[in-house]
Amino acid sequence: MRRDYGPLWPWSVAGLVLFFGIWQAVVSAGLVSNFVLPSPLEVLDRTITLLGRPFAGYLLHEHVFSSFMRFLGGFSLAAVIGVPLGLMMGRFRLLEDIVTPLFEGYRYVAPLAWVPFAALWFGTGIGGPIMVIFTGAFAPCVINAYRGARLVDTYLIEAAQTHGAGEFRIAKEVLLPGALPSIVAGLRISAGLGWQSLIGAELIVVSSGIGYVMVQGQSNLSPSTVMTAMFVIGLVGLGIDFVLRFVEARVRAKWEGK
Template sequence: MTLIAALLLWFVATGPAGWVTPITFPTPAQTWDSFVQICTTGYAGGRLDQHIEQSVKLVLLGFFSATIIGAPLGLWMGCSRRAEAYFNPVFTLIRPIPPLAWIPLAIVWLGLGAAAKVMVIWMAAFVPVVINSYAGVRSIEPQLLEAAEMLGVRGSRFAWEVMIPGALPMIFTGLRLSLQAAWTTLVAGELIGAVRGLGHVLTQGSLDIYPSMILVAMLAVALCGWLMTWALGWLERRAMPWRAKS
């Protein structure tokens, strides 16, 4: 209902009411024409599906690599004082650095190709995964840990049956934050040195003073981010069926 109201307001404000000029913000008709253009003849070096494919590929590479490294590291730091003492100083030093601050260094190291963008996305997605995985372990109820110790649950069995299930809610919170950070950083990374991608469409649209095409790219980013967040939510419900039933 809210979405319908927003679309109606958009139509009225840019059309009959004339509150906003089309130069400032495009009308629905202009946005549709730009959508048809980028889907058929293309824009900024590719069609919309090609731009989306490039952006999604970069996001997934950065997000999954950050998850594969960050989640185990956070769990390890949460359950081992020695690991926390070893890694926390370095992590504390890296954590305050904005992800976009890594762009110049990524370009120096890896050039203007996809690898530099994946590195920047990795830096953005890595921090939330580590923090929330660590917090997930530390949030496990002490009574549960005491019961596991009394029953002799140790080693890999403790990790799979106690630590990971107990930390899963916080881990998925970190994954959602990481996914959001990955998309935000991707768009910023593609503003420089990209030949294809939704960020590149945004850059080219601003250079061409093409508001309706900019809006199409923004809506594409929003839709892709929503779909990936929905998929992550579906995975969360499958991984923690006891929460879905509660």
């Protein structure tokens, strides 16, 4: 039985204060060189500087916006293609048998393995990062939609067929609502993998974005810039996950309340 510690947010704040306090103390005591590990105060100062002074051609928030738009494009494409494909694979055994061998081989190829082709096919344009994000986000969309469709009770499909519903209507009014909790959970996983894939792509095939800031920070021997970019990556990823967790909780509450 879990013990009740009351509200959790004070413990989260305490954990953050402890973490950054130890980090600052280690650097201030000279146990680690500032060049190897900049202190939290240096990172904060660098963050403020990057918000007001262009670095690698843009302000920090402009780099973040550029990265997020690439992420949104690749993630949306993965969801629009992956979710219907997963639902149809769960509905039709023949389609599952046709797609599964190719899909299983594809999903074990790391998204970053596609970076050379992204650079070759799209150069430094937006198409390359979107392609890499898509490869990272696509598989969870398919898998979770497929699993959700398989969990839909057969009698619901048979009842819809008895009332003359076609396959499109069955997919829209039976499979999709029944698989929705699994789909939303898959989108959360997909978003995390897509965001990680984007940063990897931006290390190589773009001329803007938060990953590009990391590359330029390394080239300019500025560890505080690299660390700033890392924290921004984590914060944006946390924000994306928070939104999707909220959506997932609402969907599950509504679905279980029926």
